[in-house]
Amino acid sequence: MEHPAPATPELFSIAQLAEELGITHRAIRFYEAKGLIKPLRLGTTRVFGRRDRARLQLVLRGIRLGFTLAEVGEYLDLYDTDRTKRGQIRLLLDKVRERIAALEAQRADLEQALAELNDIAAQAQSALNQSALTQSNETAGTKRRAQ
Amino acid sequence: MEHPAPATPELFSIAQLAEELGITHRAIRFYEAKGLIKPLRLGTTRVFGRRDRARLQLVLRGIRLGFTLAEVGEYLDLYDTDRTKRGQIRLLLDKVRERIAALEAQRADLEQALAELNDIAAQAQSALNQSALTQSNETAGTKRRAQ
DNA sequence: GATTTGCTTGACCTTTACGTCAATCGATCG
DNA sequence: CGATCGATTGACGTAAAGGTCAAGCAAATC
Structure with a gap:
């Protein structure tokens, strides 16, 4: 044991x-x-x-x-570059910053897409609410299904 | 004119x-x-x-x-679905919410990757600063290059 | 009127990221 | 000891996303 x-x-x-x-x-x-x-x-x-x-x-x-897998490979390289030599670190830092910038651009795209979808969802939801109201008006006097 | x-x-x-x-x-x-x-x-x-x-x-x-282009196509469909029929809207809403969830998952991945890269950058930066200090100590008494 | 310019379709080629056998090989099970 | 199980390499196939000609047509230009 x-x-x-x-x-x-x-x-x-x-x-x-x-x-x-x-x-x-x-x-x-x-x-x-x-x-x-x-x-x-x-x-x-x-x-x-x-x-x-x-x-x-x-x-x-x-x-x-x-x-792509090639890009993933470059990404992984950032994790295992030698951190003892000054020159290497400089290069690493540059590459990492490039990657960060690219990811931030992607994030911006992502946020925009999300905002648009949330917009559509909100519109759809309110359209549903509206039509629910309309229907409940049209059927006013009719008993509503309980629960 | x-x-x-x-x-x-x-x-x-x-x-x-x-x-x-x-x-x-x-x-x-x-x-x-x-x-x-x-x-x-x-x-x-x-x-x-x-x-x-x-x-x-x-x-x-x-x-x-x-x-993929197929996915992009589905995405575009979300923009042009008919918003007049209740049934369509319900379906739309479901699909939009799925998409939103997927995008949020992707955003989580993205944030994590960004956090890791920022970490690496910070470490690299501080390593550079350290070695700069060391060098300036070792060369104490030597004139620093102006500018 | 011949040529260049810009557009068209069609056909085939290429890269990426695997899927899908097929044959083999070593350890284990009965 | 023969069979099965899990792993291996190798070869070929495939879907996606275009790139790259080739040949033709039509309008503008020389």
């Missing part, structure tokens, strides 16, 4: 990870081929650690945000 | 629109083939009105947000 069952295990098979993340093993292998993850190997079999899992989650988030 | 030159014209050729929106005529034709826009025709030539232009801008925003 030295190690009680961990809430989240340290190692994963490709099947476990695929299941957990809702993707196929094919997708995972594809991401590996693209250099986005580098799982260890036990003989010929892939073995994923928590770090690999975290990376995969970053990959999936990037995809959800509409990035 | 009945009509002073309008700031933005009422009609556009495909070339004008492509130029203005930074896309190719091929892309525009492709979107039309997908049913996202329906420009008028003068004989065989496409003629775009302001409404077409606005739609195209919506299309492009959708693409920037990472949606």
